Amino acid sequence: MDNTNIKEFVARHIPEATFEENKQFLSATVEPSKLHGLLKALKENPETLFDYLFCITGADVQGKLMVIYHLESTTLKHQVVVKTGTPDRENPVFDSITDLFSGAELHENEIFDLFGIIFKGHPNLRRMFMPDDWKGYPLRKDYTDEVNIVELS
Amino acid sequence: MEENTKPMTAPETEEEYFINMGPQHPSTHGVLRLLVSLQGEIVKRLDPHLGYIHRGIEKMCEKDTYIQIIHLTDRMDYLSAHMNNEAVCLLVEDALEIEVPERVKYIRTIMAELQRLNSHQLWWATMGMDLGALTTFFYGLRDREKILDIFEETCGGRLLLSYNTPGGVMYDIHPNFQKRVKEFIKYFKERLPEYDQLLTGNVIFQERTKGIGRLTREEAVNYGVTGPSGRGSGFSCDIRKKFPYSAYPYVDFKEILGVDGDALSRYKVRMEEMWESMHIIEQLIDNIPEGPYTAKMKAVLKLPAGEYFQRVETARGELGVYVISDGNKTPYRMKFRSPNMCNLSALDHISRGAKIADLVAIGASFDFVIPDIDR
Numbered sequence: 032m033d034n035t036n037i038k039e040f041v042a043r044h045i046p047e048a049t050f051e052e053n054k055q056f057l058s059a060t061v062e063p064s065k066l067h068g069l070l071k072a073l074k075e076n077p078e079t080l081f082d083y084l085f086c087i088t089g090a091d092v093q094g095k096l097m098v099i100y101h102l103e104s105t106t107l108k109h110q111v112v113v114k115t116g117t118p119d120r121e122n123p124v125f126d127s128i129t130d131l132f133s134g135a136e137l138h139e140n141e142i143f144d145l146f147g148i149i150f151k152g153h154p155n156l157r158r159m160f161m162p163d164d165w166k167g168y169p170l171r172k173d174y175t176d177e178v179n180i181v182e183l184s
Numbered sequence: 185m186e187e188n189t190k191p192m193t194a195p196e197t198e199e200e201y202f203i204n205m206g207p208q209h210p211s212t213h214g215v216l217r218l219l220v221s222l223q224g225e226i227v228k229r230l231d232p233h234l235g236y237i238h239r240g241i242e243k244m245c246e247k248d249t250y251i252q253i254i255h256l257t258d259r260m261d262y263l264s265a266h267m268n269n270e271a272v273c274l275l276v277e278d279a280l281e282i283e284v285p286e287r288v289k290y291i292r293t294i295m296a297e298l299q300r301l302n303s304h305q306l307w308w309a310t311m312g313m314d315l316g317a318l319t320t321f322f323y324g325l326r327d328r329e330k331i332l333d334i335f336e337e338t339c340g341g342r343l344l345l346s347y348n349t350p351g352g353v354m355y356d357i358h359p360n361f362q363k364r365v366k367e368f369i370k371y372f373k374e375r376l377p378e379y380d381q382l383l384t385g386n387v388i389f390q391e392r393t394k395g396i397g398r399l400t401r402e403e404a405v406n407y408g409v410t411g412p413s414g415r416g417s418g419f420s421c422d423i424r425k426k427f428p429y430s431a432y433p434y435v436d437f438k439e440i441l442g443v444d445g446d447a448l449s450r451y452k453v454r455m456e457e458m459w460e461s462m463h464i465i466e467q468l469i470d471n472i473p474e475g476p477y478t479a480k481m482k483a484v485l486k487l488p489a490g491e492y493f494q495r496v497e498t499a500r501g502e503l504g505v506y507v508i509s510d511g512n513k514t515p516y517r518m519k520f521r522s523p524n525m526c527n528l529s530a531l532d533h534i535s536r537g538a539k540i541a542d543l544v545a546i547g548a549s550f551d552f553v554i555p556d557i558d559r
Contacts, residue, residue, distance in 0.1 A: 055493055083405050086493075086504050086521040101493065101504070105405055105419070134408035137232075137529045145242075155191040160235035160558060169243055170517075 032078060032109050040079060041111075044072050056101070058112035066115045067126040073102060073111070074131055080104045081111065084132040089142035091172045092116070096123045096148055120171075127153040145170040192219055192231045199223050207236050211314045211544045214554030218531075218543075225540050230532050238558040245518040250276050250350060250485050253518070258344040260520060261556035263303040264498035266295050269348035271505045274429055275494035276350040279487045279509070287475040288352045290468050293431035294365065295335075295347065297461040301372070302331040303499035304454050304461075311451065311548040312383050315392050320383055327375055334364050350485060352478025365469050369462050376458060384455065393447040397534045397546035400445055407533070408526035411501025412457060413550050416442035416450030423497040435467045447549035454551075486513050500524055500551055524556040 032040070034057040041048050041059045048069075049060045061069055073081040086101035097116035103109070117123050127150035129136045139150045140159040147168035150156060158165065167174050195201055200223050207215040215236035221228040241256050248256070250272065257268035270292055277284055309324025332342040338358045339347040347354050383389050399409065404417040414421045422439045424432045440456040442449035487509040494505045501523030508517040527550050535543050 053490060056491075058491075083408065085408060085495075085502065086506060086519070088506055088517075088519040090508060090517045090519075092508065092517070099506075101506075105421075132408075133403075133406050133533070134526050134529045137525055141525075155231070157191070158235075160238040162235075169240065 032107060037079065037109065037111050040076070041069065041073075044069055056110055056112045058099075058114055060114045060116070063115045063117055063125045066113065067128060067131075069113060070100065070102075070128055070131055073113075079109075080107055081109075082106070084128075084135060087135060087138040087142065089146040089148060089170065091146065091170065094118060094120075096120060096146055096171075098125060098142060098148065100128075123148045124151055125149070126151055127156075129153055144168075147171065192221060192229065195221065197223075200228060205230075205543070211547060212554070213310060213547075213552055216528075216552065216554045216557070220540065220543070222540060227535050227538050227540060227543055229536055230543075232528055232531065234558055236558065237555050239555075241559045242518055242520065245515055247514060249513050250487070250515070253515075254348065254350075255344075255346050257520075258346055259555060260522065260559055261498055261500060261503070261524065261553045262343055263306060263553055264299060264500065264503070265343065265345050266292075266299040266347060267496050267498040268503060269346060270296060270430070271494050271496040271503050273348045273350050274496065275492050275505050275507060276485060276487065278494065279490075279492050279507075280350075280485065282351055282479050282481070284352060284479050285475045285477070286473045287477060288479075289431040290472045291353055291357055291477070292348065293435070294465055294468050294472075295339075295345075296430070297464050298331050298334065298365070299345075300499045301458055301461045302328050304458050305331075307454060307499075307548075307551045308379060308383070311551075312389075314544050314548040315389060317383060317386070317389065320379075323375075323379065323382065327372060330368050330371065334361065334368060337361065337364070349478065349481075351481040352476070356477040357472075362469055362472070365465060369465060369469075373462065376455075380455070384451070390448065392542075392545050393451060393549065395444075396447045396538060396542045397549060398444070398446045399530060399534050403530065403533065404445070407530040409501070409530050410526065411498070411523055412440075412453045413450050413527050414501065415440060416453045416549075417445035418443060421502060423495050423502055427495060429496065431468060432464075435464050437464050447545050450549040484513050486511060487515070495521075498523060500553065500556070501527060520559060522556045522559060524552050524554075528552060528557055 045061050045065050051058045073079045081102040081104050083103045083105050088099040090097045095116040095118050100113045102111050142148050143156050144159045205220050206212040206217040217233040219231045245253050254269050254272050258265040305324045305328040309321045312320025336342050339345045399417045401418045404414045404419040410421045418441050425439050437460045440453045442453050489511040492507045496503050504521030506519040507515045510516040535546050
């Protein structure tokens with residue numbers, strides 16, 4: 032499937048999805064509530080078969096907490112990027128996709144640890160790198176730490 | 185059977201008990217702590233606890249320029265330092281649309297394959313040691329030393345090379361480089377069969393690894409297990425074949441795939457990969473084209489606003505570098521898709537039901553480098 036077909040496929044499932052294309056990937060941005068359904072469809076539909084999730088990234092872009100999924104099909108060799116984000120910084124909740132992709136478990140733990148995004152349905156959500164009693168989420172852009180981060184210049 | 189995925193807080197039955205393997209256990213090859221639930225000596229489940237060597241590299245990257253970032257990437261997977269550097273350089277070159285000289289492509293590929301050989305030698309040395317064959321450690325390190333000497337002569341560094349820069353390499357290769365590499369290949373071709381005689385055919389070794397830690401192809405894809413560990417299960421995931429970069433399009437080499445998906449299969453894939461690496465180097469070493477060793481670069485590199493993703497094959501699997509740039513000289517967000525973390529995620533699943541001693545064999549067959557998991 033080429034990018035146009037994948038775009039049609041995603042638009043058929045989620046009509047309000049927005050698309051972007053750069054020279055590497057087609058990316059689709061969807062609402063957090065639609066994400067799990069879309070990834071399930073992308074993984075299980077015989078036309079798409081996106082079975083290999085090669086990267087999950089958390090990001091804090093323009094005040095929005097985002098999660099970015101990079102998917103590839105090992106049989107059909109196509110790739111797609113799915114993005115989702117929320118402006119809610121107090122209680123950002125996304126659906127966990129560990130039931131679809133087992134490898135997502137540690138990635139989601141990492142994103143919870145560094146961005147404070149809660150994944151509903153994750154079997155064991157906990158601080159992965161930072162100490163359990165750490166305050167704040169270090170990779171958020173508004174994170175400040177007067178003790179450990181010294182600003183030069 | 186439904187797998188128990190509840191958080192490991194306290195033992196559930198009277199027979200079950202928890203032990204910590206690591207963070208100072210020699211067979212975890214670094215500061216990895218595995219909380220293991222045991223019944224007798226059977227592993228019921230385990231939970232990796234990480235962060236003992238977390239340095240916040242992704243956070244540091246947001247303050248650093250792309251040239252500074254290269255020096256941080258050495259310190260992730262230190263046995264694939266060259267490939268980590270290369271990933272960042274390829275990403276920057278791709279974003280700025282810089283064509284690197286042919287000479288650079290050849291040098292990078294030879295260096296990367298030497299690095300892969302060196303990494304696999306150390307893996308072989310420590311895998312034997314983990315399973316009680318201490319001799320392998322001396323054999324492996326003896327041969328690895330020769331590669332490190334070649335690195336030292338050209339790059340100045342032995343472990344953390346920082347030899348790549350965006351647009352090229354830091355210095356030209358040493359005049360002795362080609363001669364010494366050819367000498368090494370000749371030497372190691374005689375030594376590698378010794379490795380097989382010493383360990384591969386050994387009955388105790390076979391008993392300890394055959395059928396242990398079985399991972400099917402579907403599971404490998406689902407967990408994102410890549411590199412020799414994924415290929416041991418038959419998952420064709422070699423980035424050098426899928427998205428060739430540097431001089432890989434010019435060379436002929438095989439992607440080694442295993443069938444069984446057990447520890448022995450992963451072992452065999454790595455052993456075969458060493459032959460393939462030597463084969464790649466042999467094809468390139470006499471044909472390094474003349475020319476400059478770096479392209480003309482600006483002093484300050486600013487990536488155009490946008491998103492970039494670069495995938496390379498390190499000695500342990502697929503390294504992905506993802507950059508969101510806002511047009512400044514530092515990235516807005518930089519993410520490293522570390523191969524080791526994805527490989528680690530499968531460890532709980534495949535070691536269930538194995539004996540605690542097998543856990544050591546499984547861990548050794550995955551070849552973890554902990555600083556790459558923690559970053």
